[in-house]
Amino acid sequence: LYNAVSVRHALPVGGEDLGAYAGPIRLIRAAGDEPFDTVANGEAVVEHPAAGEVVWIDDRGVTCRRWNWRQCTRTRLTEASTDVLFLLERLAPMALDDLDRAADALVDAVVARSPAATVERRRLGPAVEAP
Secondary structure, eight states: OHHHHHHHHTSOEEEEEGGGOOSOOEEEEOOSOOOEEEEETTEEEEEOOOTTOEEEEETTEEEEETTTTEEOSTTOOOTTOOSEEEEEOOOTTSOHHHHHHHHHHHHHHHHHHOTTOOOOOOOOSOSSOOO
């Protein structure tokens, strides 16, 4: 669902299993030594982001690289995920109203497929448009 919203609204959208998180999620510029667990050629591997790369992290390492393009294996969504976080990342010139429309589309799709879902929404960052 979130990949469809990402493509339709032309913005990065990631899905994360909150139960797999260690501490709070943070958006930072990587130092370059943070661990990122992933799969390469069918094998579990640990990579490291480039210094200065924008990454999402928790207390155990990188949860997602390149905005929301590469999620780690530890926090990926599975059939067993019950407490999830969807991150929709907007940069100017995308209007906040367009971001809200994308979020509405994702919420509608989730609730349509899981009517008992409880949804909370919050916008992080500046509440006003950049000049």
